[in-house]
Each structure stands twice: as C-alpha cells, then as structure tokens.
Amino acid sequence: MLHCDTYLTPASLDEAFDAMAAHQGRCRIVAGATDLLPWAREGRAGDVSIPVLIDITRIPEMNERRIDDKRVRLGAATPIQRFLDGPSLGRALPGMPRCAVWFADDQIRESATVGGNIVNASPAGDCIPPLIAHEAEVELAAKRDGKIVRRRMKLDQFVRGPSRTAIEEGELLTAFECDALAGYGGSFEKVGHRRSLVISVACIAALVKLDDSGRGFEDVRLAIAGVGPVPQRLSDVEEFLRAAPISQERLEQAAEMPVARVQSRTRQAYRREVLRGFVMRGLINALRRAGAGPEILAPELEASYV
Amino acid sequence: MSELRIEATINGRKVKRTAQPHQRLLDFLRDDLHLTGAKEGCGAGECGTCSVFVDGVLKKSCLVPVGKAQGTNIETVESLAMGNDLSVLQQAFHKAGASQCGYCIPGMVMAATAAMRANPFAGREEIKERLGGNICRCTGYQKIIDAVELARDVQNGRLPISALAELDQEDGKFIGANIRRLDAPSKVSGALKYAADMTMPNMLHLQVLRSPHPHARIVSIDTSQAEAMDGVEGVITCADVPGEDGFGVFVHDQPIMARDKVRYVGEAVAAVASEDPVIARRALEKIKVVYEPLPALFDIDAAMAKDAPVLHDYAPDNVTKHIPIRVGDIEQGFAESDLVIEETYSTQAIEHAYLEPEAGLAYVDPDGVVTVISPSQNITHHRHMLSKIIAQPINKVRFIMSPVGGGFGGKEDMIYQGMLALMAMKTRRPVRLVFTREESIASTAKRHPSRTVLKMGLMSDGRIRALQLNMICDGGAYGLSSEGVMRKAAILGAGPYNIPHLRVDTLALYTNNTPSGAFRSFGALQTQFATETTLDMAAERLGLDPFEIRRVNAMRNGATTHTKQKLKSVSLLRVLEAAAKGSNWEAGIPTSRGDTRTDMGGEGLRPACTLGARFETIEATEPQSEVA
Ligand SMILES: Cc1cc2nc3c(=O)[nH]c(=O)nc-3n(C[C@H](O)[C@H](O)[C@H](O)COP(=O)(O)OP(=O)(O)OC[C@H]3O[C@@H](n4cnc5c(N)ncnc54)[C@H](O)[C@@H]3O)c2cc1C
Ligand code: FES
Ligand code: FES
Numbered sequence: 001m002l003h004c005d006t007y008l009t010p011a012s013l014d015e016a017f018d019a020m021a022a023h024q025g026r027c028r029i030v031a032g033a034t035d036l037l038p039w040a041r042e043g044r045a046g047d048v049s050i051p052v053l054i055d056i057t058r059i060p061e062m063n064e065r066r067i068d069d070k071r072v073r074l075g076a077a078t079p080i081q082r083f084l085d086g087p088s089l090g091r092a093l094p095g096m097p098r099c100a101v102w103f104a105d106d107q108i109r110e111s112a113t114v115g116g117n118i119v120n121a122s123p124a125g126d127c128i129p130p131l132i133a134h135e136a137e138v139e140l141a142a143k144r145d146g147k148i149v150r151r152r153m154k155l156d157q158f159v160r161g162p163s164r165t166a167i168e169e170g171e172l173l174t175a176f177e178c179d180a181l182a183g184y185g186g187s188f189e190k191v192g193h194r195r196s197l198v199i200s201v202a203c204i205a206a207l208v209k210l211d212d213s214g215r216g217f218e219d220v221r222l223a224i225a226g227v228g229p230v231p232q233r234l235s236d237v238e239e240f241l242r243a244a245p246i247s248q249e250r251l252e253q254a255a256e257m258p259v260a261r262v263q264s265r266t267r268q269a270y271r272r273e274v275l276r277g278f279v280m281r282g283l284i285n286a287l288r289r290a291g292a293g294p295e296i297l298a299p300e301l302e303a304s305y306v
Numbered sequence: 307m308s309e310l311r312i313e314a315t316i317n318g319r320k321v322k323r324t325a326q327p328h329q330r331l332l333d334f335l336r337d338d339l340h341l342t343g344a345k346e347g348c349g350a351g352e353c354g355t356c357s358v359f360v361d362g363v364l365k366k367s368c369l370v371p372v373g374k375a376q377g378t379n380i381e382t383v384e385s386l387a388m389g390n391d392l393s394v395l396q397q398a399f400h401k402a403g404a405s406q407c408g409y410c411i412p413g414m415v416m417a418a419t420a421a422m423r424a425n426p427f428a429g430r431e432e433i434k435e436r437l438g439g440n441i442c443r444c445t446g447y448q449k450i451i452d453a454v455e456l457a458r459d460v461q462n463g464r465l466p467i468s469a470l471a472e473l474d475q476e477d478g479k480f481i482g483a484n485i486r487r488l489d490a491p492s493k494v495s496g497a498l499k500y501a502a503d504m505t506m507p508n509m510l511h512l513q514v515l516r517s518p519h520p521h522a523r524i525v526s527i528d529t530s531q532a533e534a535m536d537g538v539e540g541v542i543t544c545a546d547v548p549g550e551d552g553f554g555v556f557v558h559d560q561p562i563m564a565r566d567k568v569r570y571v572g573e574a575v576a577a578v579a580s581e582d583p584v585i586a587r588r589a590l591e592k593i594k595v596v597y598e599p600l601p602a603l604f605d606i607d608a609a610m611a612k613d614a615p616v617l618h619d620y621a622p623d624n625v626t627k628h629i630p631i632r633v634g635d636i637e638q639g640f641a642e643s644d645l646v647i648e649e650t651y652s653t654q655a656i657e658h659a660y661l662e663p664e665a666g667l668a669y670v671d672p673d674g675v676v677t678v679i680s681p682s683q684n685i686t687h688h689r690h691m692l693s694k695i696i697a698q699p700i701n702k703v704r705f706i707m708s709p710v711g712g713g714f715g716g717k718e719d720m721i722y723q724g725m726l727a728l729m730a731m732k733t734r735r736p737v738r739l740v741f742t743r744e745e746s747i748a749s750t751a752k753r754h755p756s757r758t759v760l761k762m763g764l765m766s767d768g769r770i771r772a773l774q775l776n777m778i779c780d781g782g783a784y785g786l787s788s789e790g791v792m793r794k795a796a797i798l799g800a801g802p803y804n805i806p807h808l809r810v811d812t813l814a815l816y817t818n819n820t821p822s823g824a825f826r827s828f829g830a831l832q833t834q835f836a837t838e839t840t841l842d843m844a845a846e847r848l849g850l851d852p853f854e855i856r857r858v859n860a861m862r863n864g865a866t867t868h869t870k871q872k873l874k875s876v877s878l879l880r881v882l883e884a885a886a887k888g889s890n891w892e893a894g895i896p897t898s899r900g901d902t903r904t905d906m907g908g909e910g911l912r913p914a915c916t917l918g919a920r921f922e923t924i925e926a927t928e929p930q931s932e933v934a
Contacts, residue, residue: 042744105439196438
C-alpha cells in the first residue's frame with residue numbers, strides 16, 4: 001500500500017511549488033494516481049511510505065484547454081476521457097480519440113491524466129505515440145528565486161527511456177501543445193491480451209491527410225511504441241509515402257520498412273509480424289477516416305487487415 | 307500525521323469527517339461509513355467492484371486517494387435503490403438473472419448506470435464497451451448485457467414496465483422453468499454482506515507474514531519486537547496451536563502456520579492483530595524469522611529424481627497420491643489396433659480468480675464457542691478439522707458460511723480460518739482477515755499443472771481398442787484436494803467411450819510450488835484434454851469426421867464405465883448433436899475444408915471484439931454541449 005502522512009491539494013502553481021520546496025526529497029506528485037497506487041503493491045514496489053503527496057489536479061492551469069486553427073494547448077492534468085466527450089477535441093487532435101478508447105476503461109480514463117502518462121514514460125504508455133505524431137511539445141515549470149520559470153521541449157526529446165524523462169527535481173509538467181490537424185484521418189492500433197484494461201504489447205498511431213485529388217498522400221505521420229525502449233516517429237516511412245499516390249503496393253512496401261526496428265527483448269519474431277500488419281491497418285484506417293473511398297482503397301484489402 | 311478533513315455529500319447527505327491521508331476513497335466509504343456495496347476485488351483498478359460516482363463521474367474508488375473526495379458529491383450503489391424500490395436497472399438485473407455469486411454485481415450495476423446516463427440509447431456494442439472495466443467471473447457477460455438492454459428499452463418506453471415483472475411461472479413447476487433468484491435483490495442493491503463487509507464491535511484486523519522462500523528450515527521466529535509495538539494486540543505462530551496441527555481435504559499435511567519448515571513462497575508463518583491494519587502490517591516487519599534455505603523442487607521431474615529432496619517425511623518418494631485403473635489387457639489391445647497414436651500433453655497452473663478475495667471473521671461467543679465466519683466451500687469438514695487443531699470438543703467449534711463471492715473449488719481449503727480462530731482465542735476479541743488480491747493469488751490453491759502421456763490404439767473404423775493414459779501432476783507443497791483430483795482425473799479421463807483395454811495412472815507429486823487443489827472439473831479437464839485431442843488426431847489420420855469418431859465410441863444407455871459404474875442414461879449422443887448444430891459443423895474429416903468456410907459467421911457466432919462503437923454517438927454530439 002501507499003502510505004503518506006500528509007496529502008496536500010494546492011489550489012495554484014505557486015502553492016504547489018512552495019509545497020514541493022518545503023518537502024523537498026520527501027514528496028511525490030499525484031495526478032490521477034492510476035500509476036502511483038497500483039505501483040505501491042505486493043509484487044511491484046510493495047508497501048511504500050512517502051511522507052507528503054501533492055495532488056496537482058485542482059490547479060486551474062493544469063486543466064487548461066485552448067484550441068485554435070494551428071495549435072492545441074492542454075493542461076497536464078487533462079483526463080484521457082476528455083478526448084471522448086464530444087467531437088471538437090477529436091477533430092483538432094484526430095490521433096487521440098482512438099487512443100483514448102483503447103486506453104484502460106471508461107472509469108480509469110476519468111482519473112488517468114495525459115501528464116501522468118507522459119511523466120510515467122512507460123514503454124507501453126499509449127498517449128505518447130499519437131502525441132509525438134502531433135508534434136507535441138511539453139511545458140515544464142519550476143519556481144526559481146520566487147519566480148515561476150518555464151521551458152519547453154519536444155515530447156520525443158522529453159522521453160529518454162523506460163520510466164526516464166528529462167524532468168528535473170522541482171519541476172512540474174504543466175501543459176502540452178500539439179499541432180491542430182483538422183482534416184486528417186487518425187488511427188490508433190494496439191495489440192494486447194484483451195480489449196479493455198490492457199497494457200499495449202505494441203501500438204501505433206497514424207495520421208494521414210489526402211491531397212486535393214483525393215488519390216495521393218499529402219501528409220503522413222506515424223509513431224510506434226512497444227517495439228523499442230522509447231516510442232519513435234517513423235520518419236522514413238512518412239517520407240516514403242508523402243506526396244505518393246495511394247496504392248496497395250506502396251502501402252505494403254511501407255509496412256515492411258519499420259520491421260527491422262523491433263528491438264524489444266522478448267518475442268521479437270511475433271512483434272515483427274504484428275508490426276507489419278499493424279502499420280498496414282493503421283494506415284488503412286487513417287486513410288478511410290481521411291476520406292479515402294472504395295475506389296482508392298479496395299474493400300478486399302481493408303478486409304484482410306482491419 | 308496530519309488528518310484530512312473531508313466534507314462531501316455522500317448519497318445526498320452532508321458528511322464531515324476526518325480521514326487518514328493514506329486512505330483511498332474505497333477505505334473511507336467501507337471502513338468509516340460502512341457503505342460496503344463497493345467492494346475490493348483487486349485494489350489495482352482492474353476489476354470494477356469498487357466503482358462509485360464522484361461528481362457524476364464513475365471512478366474506481368480503489369484508485370482514488372480520499373483527499374480527492376473533498377468537496378465532492380459521491381453516489382454509491384446504496385443510493386440507487388431508494389426506500390424499497392430497486393432502480394429500473396437493478397430490476398432488470400434481477401429479471402435477467404444477471405447475478406450469480408453477486409460480488410461483481412454492485413459494480414456492474416454502477417457501470418451500467420453510468421453507461422445509460424452517458425447514452426440512454428446505447429446499442430449492445432456500446433454497452434459492452436462502456437462496461438469494459440468490470441470483470442465478472444461467474445454470471446458471464448451475456449445476461450448482464452441483456453439486463454442493460456432490457457432496462458434501456460423500458461426506460462425509453464420501447465418495452466412496458468411489466469417487462470421487468472416476475473416471470474410467468476407454471477404452477478409449482480421449478481425444474482426447467484426460468485425462475486428468479488431469491489437472493490438477487492440483495493446482490494443488485496449491494497446490501498448483501500460478504501465476509502469482508504462484516505464488522506463487530508471491538509474487532510481487530512489480522513495481517514499475515516508469509517514465507518519468501520520456496521523451501522527452508524525455520525531456525526527461529528522472534529516475535530518479541532512486534533508484540534512490544536503500541537497497538538499490537540496479539541501475535542501468533544504455530545507455537546500457539548494447542549492441538550493436532552494439520553489440515554487438508556484428504557491428508558492433513560498442512561499446518562495452520564508453517565511448522566519447522568516452509569514449503570512454498572507465500573505460506574503463512576506468523577500473524578499479527580491490531581485495531582489498525584497499518585500497525586499490523588508494520589508489526590510484520592518486526593518479526594524476525596531466521597531461515598536456512600533448502601534445495602527446492604520446482605517441477606515434477608525434479609520431484610521424481612533419485613535423491614530428490616523430501617518435502618514431507620511421510621512421503622519419502624514425494625508422491626501425494628497415485629490412482630491406477632486396469633481394464634482388460636492393454637498390450638493385446640495395442641496389438642489388435644490398426645492405428646496407434648502416442649502424444650504428450652501438458653497443462654499449466656490456473657488461478658480461480660474468484661472476484662471475492664478470501665476473508666473471514668472469527669470470535670469466541672459467550673458460551674466459549676469458537677466461531678468462524680468465512681466463504682468456505684466446506685464448513686462441516688473445516689469444523690471437524692479445527693476441533694482437533696484447537697483441541698476443543700466439536701460443540702465448541704462453529705463455522706458459519708458467509709456468501710461466497712465465487713469459489714470454483716478454490717475456497718475448499720482451510721487456508722486461513724485456523725489463524726483467525728487462534729487469534730480470536732488468544733485475544734478474546736473478534737478478528738477479521740481480508741486477503742489482498744496478491745495474497746489470494748500467492749497463497750491459495752491452483753489448478754494442477756499436468757503432463758499426460760497418452761497412447762491410443764484404434765481400429766480403422768474409429769473404434770478405440772486400447773487407451774493408456776499416464777498423467778503426472780504438480781501437486782505443489784501440500785496435499786489439499788490432490789487425492790480427489792487424481793481420482794476424478796482417472797475415473798473420467800478416458801472419456802465417455804467404450805474401451806475394452808485400458809490402463810490409467812494419475813499421480814500427484816509434492817513440489818515447492820503453490821499448492822494445487824480443487825478447481826471446477828476436478829482433474830477431468832487435464833486428462834480429457836489429452837483424450838479428446840488424441841481423438842481429433844485419430845479422426846484426421848483415419849479420414850473420419852471428428853463427431854463421427856466420437857459417436858462410434860460413445861457409451862449409450864445401460865453402459866458400464868471403466869470403473870464398473872452402471873449408467874442408466876447417457877446423454878453423450880444428444881450433446882454431440884447439439885454441439886454439431888450449435889457450431890454449424892461442416893461434416894467431414896478435419897483436413898477436408900476448402901477455402902471458404904460455411905461454419906463461420908452464422909447464427910450464434912459473433913465477430914471478433916473491437917472498440918469504438920461510441921464514435922457514431924460522439925460524432926452526432928453538438929460541440930457546444932461538451933463540457934470544457
Ligand atoms: C487498470 C489500469 C489500466 C491501465 N491501462 C492503461 C492503458 O491502456 N494505456 C496506458 O498508457 N496506461 C494505462 N494505465 C496506466 C495509467 O493509467 C496511465 O499511465 C495514466 O495516464 C497515468 O496518469 P495518472 O494521472 O494516473 O498518473 P499518476 O499515477 O498520478 O502519476 C504517474 C507519475 O507521474 C508523475 N506526475 C503526474 N503528473 C505530473 C505532472 N503534472 N508533473 C510532474 N509529474 C507528474 C507522478 O509523480 C508519478 O510519478 C492503466 C492503469 C490501470 C490501473
Ligand atoms: S477496480 Fe477497484 S477493487 Fe478492483
Ligand atoms: S456474479 Fe459476477 S463475479 Fe460472481
């Protein structure tokens with residue numbers, strides 16, 4: 001169990017930083033607690049005592065939401081479920097709703113935050129690939145000499161390895177900003193043992209925009225997780241598809257490209273096979289949602305992968 | 307320690323209370339407010355037995371620190387049925403028969419309530435998706451989803467309210483009639499008390515120190531520091547057992563707490579009672595046990611090896627039980643056969659994963675009767691064993707069976723009831739023990755892992771002439787139900803088939819793995835897996851339809867089993883017929899299928915699971931109605 005002597009719920013960033021300074025080395029940040037509480041159990045960390053827990057979910061800035069044509073800014077404590085409330089957030093960030101629907105379950109998603117998922121930096125963290133595909137930047141804040149200072153960093157630079165990030169002592173993840181990609185088709189594919197409540201064995205996020213003719217790719221963004229220590233953007237595949245006409249052959253060639261990247265320690269052959277089918281399925285689903293009709297994408301091809 | 311002041315609205319009432327900062331909302335509701343409709347099935351967000359609404363949003367309260375409840379509006383399952391009236395959903399669960407053990411049901415009802423609030427018109431796929439965070443181990447999901455659809459249709463006026471009413475029932479007819487469960491209202495409302503929901507005045511909480519070693523000699527146990535701790539009311543070890551220490555469904559080879567040796571990781575070694583479970587847990591860390599690790603056995607081959615370490619003195623060959631069956635002349639049977647197939651099969655340990663982790667409450671009543679309340683599947687036997695263990699006459703021992711939140715055989719063993727009794731006797735106070743999910747998995751019985759070598763001889767028309775089956779099971783550290791499981795495995799292993807020459811051996815061995823025990827189907831699963839798979843292979847080799855080969859061998863009314871039991875009626879042929887029909891079976895040898903299959907996608911079969919049924923609804927939502 002997770003034991004603490006004090007549970008603080010600061011109402012502002014200032015208060016949070018003061019609490020962090022006052023309890024330096026004896027405190028831990030809590031957002032949704034969905035990683036923290038299961039971690040402090042038998043078989044994992046066991047009984048853990050942390051003197052002070054600091055809950056950041058009631059800080060207004062952590063729940064911010066700003067959407068314009070180019071960028072979307074969301075507070076770090078945004079629960080995953082918000083991507084499923086209605087169409088507007090999903091339209092701006094088409095990579096997120098499918099990720100959200102495969103993430104845990106409806107109840108966990110109401111607690112689990114995007115910020116927690118990012119800072120936890122699990123190789124199976126589902127939010128990271130779609131956010132990388134959206135060119136997400138994270139904003140980190142700290143209080144130095146009485147002033148709140150902020151810095152920004154690309155998400156793929158922030159995540160350094162399994163459970164390792166660039167966050168520093170005394171810093172909080174306050175928000176993340178992404179490209180708004182209205183008009184893109186988005187998909188998220190996940191391999192796991194069951195449908196709900198399942199940690200990814202591997203996952204992929206695909207974002208596709210059709211060109212004016214509707215027969216070619218204008219833009220493609222792909223990111224995968226679970227095949228190496230950190231989630232990665234598939235820039236070579238994106239390059240191969242960008243500005244190319246849509247064809248079965250081209251898609252199949254593209255799906256072959258990332259297979260060599262599989263580095264995970266276990267079940268390599270399985271993961272490679274999965275990845276190939278996966279990239280196909282991700283691209284096909286994204287293409288469909290971007291508006292590709294049956295004349296562009298044969299239904300038979302779809303049937304064999306989706 | 308700075309206590310938290312929690313002011314919240316709970317089920318419509320203002321509540322002002324102090325809480326411990328480490329508590330979870332689930333602890334606060336259950337322990338402090340005695341709202342026990344929310345249950346702890348896993349404590350890790352995986353099962354959904356603990357769901358409550360926080361400000362209208364359903365959350366798993368085992369993952370909500372109580373500090374987050376400050377200023378919120380909380381609704382528990384207890385709020386759904388106001389007065390004596392069950393909600394429409396609860397009535398629908400009752401009507402649809404959607405409650406078996408009932409342990410998951412309050413959570414299911416809550417998830418269904420949330421689903422209907424989110425989309426009162428949700429289709430079946432969307433309902434499934436929205437209930438995805440809740441696990442049921444016994445009702446199955448069909449009736450639960452049926453219930454939600456029924457409630458939806460009644461709420462939307464598509465079905466009359468009378469659709470929820472009592473089923474039509476022929477007078478006095480119960481068998482073959484669809485009647486409602488008498489205990490369902492208590493389950494759908496969350497009112498039913500399982501052992502972990504029960505409290506008594508002055509009650510203590512028990513925590514158990516468990517072995518970190520698979521096999522070790524206990525050199526010494528020093529409990530003095532734990533006993534000296536403030537708040538500790540009692541510590542027990544095997545030294546506190548006054549009588550003959552030993553339990554088991556057949557052989558009584560397992561002590562209440564480890565005596566002289568530990569034989570598996572997770573075996574109970576000592577236990578502490580305190581009013582505060584946190585103090586009891588901390589006290590466990592103060593118990594000093596000196597172990598001398600011994601070589602351990604982790605599989606059946608190691609257990610059978612020459613000079614293998616011996617786990618129990620009474621069984622120098624590490625054999626828990628061997629059951630042989632001999633019919634006819636096996637060698638002659640193989641000699642007469644046209645085809646002989648020999649294969650090796652193995653199966654793994656399986657956890658029952660009943661949603662209710664083990665729990666119990668014990669006290670000594672005013673007449674000195676040691677009373678244990680627990681979801682035991684075998685209270686009479688437990689009572690007799692405990693009477694010997696605590697050296698009390700049988701009329702001074704009482705077992706009360708609390709509602710069982712799923713057992714499947716896994717709650718037949720007296721794994722913890724003895725500790726509860728001893729602590730109640732020692733402290734003269736009521737004592738409660740509630741296992742964590744991890745403790746339940748680590749310390750209680752599993753399905754026997756097995757290895758079966760099966761040799762089958764058949765005639766070219768498919769008739770079995772001879773069957774030789776040799777199954778060796780990993781029985782784990784203690785006997786539990788191994789003997790019975792081996793018997794059933796042997797008796798039923800060759801299947802409901804006429805076989806003139808038979809040689810069956812089933813054997814359970816001691817190892818240092820978690821003990822194996824009873825589990826639905828009791829050994830027949832392991833042996834029949836081998837027999838049935840071999841029959842499929844035989845069908846392929848002989849060019850027969852797999853159903854046909856079974857029909858050819860089927861026992862019929864009046865048959866005598868391999869162990870000489872006369873069967874008045876045998877339903878096998880009817881079962882085969884129903885299975886062939888239900889699966890749209892295409893008759894023919896298993897390898898005969900062409901490119902297209904006509905057995906897939908028919909009635910009763912459904913496509914693979916996927917997610918995203920809700921997107922249609924989401925797309926139809928007006929953006930301005932979204933909550934920011
Ligand atoms: C049943 C279950 C199913 C799950 N399924 C999935 C799944 O499908 N996919 C998936 O990716 N994950 C899954 N998870 C894991 C978990 O829910 C997610 O990683 C979640 O996003 C974590 O967010 P949180 O707010 O709950 O984090 P918390 O547990 O509160 O925090 C996680 C870590 O991040 C730190 N932290 C949190 N917020 C900040 C911040 N703003 N600044 C600095 N540090 C911070 C905390 O100190 C802690 O170390 C599942 C968990 C459970 C229990
Ligand atoms: S999900 Fe909370 S107890 Fe299982
Ligand atoms: S009725 Fe669902 S777990 Fe028993």
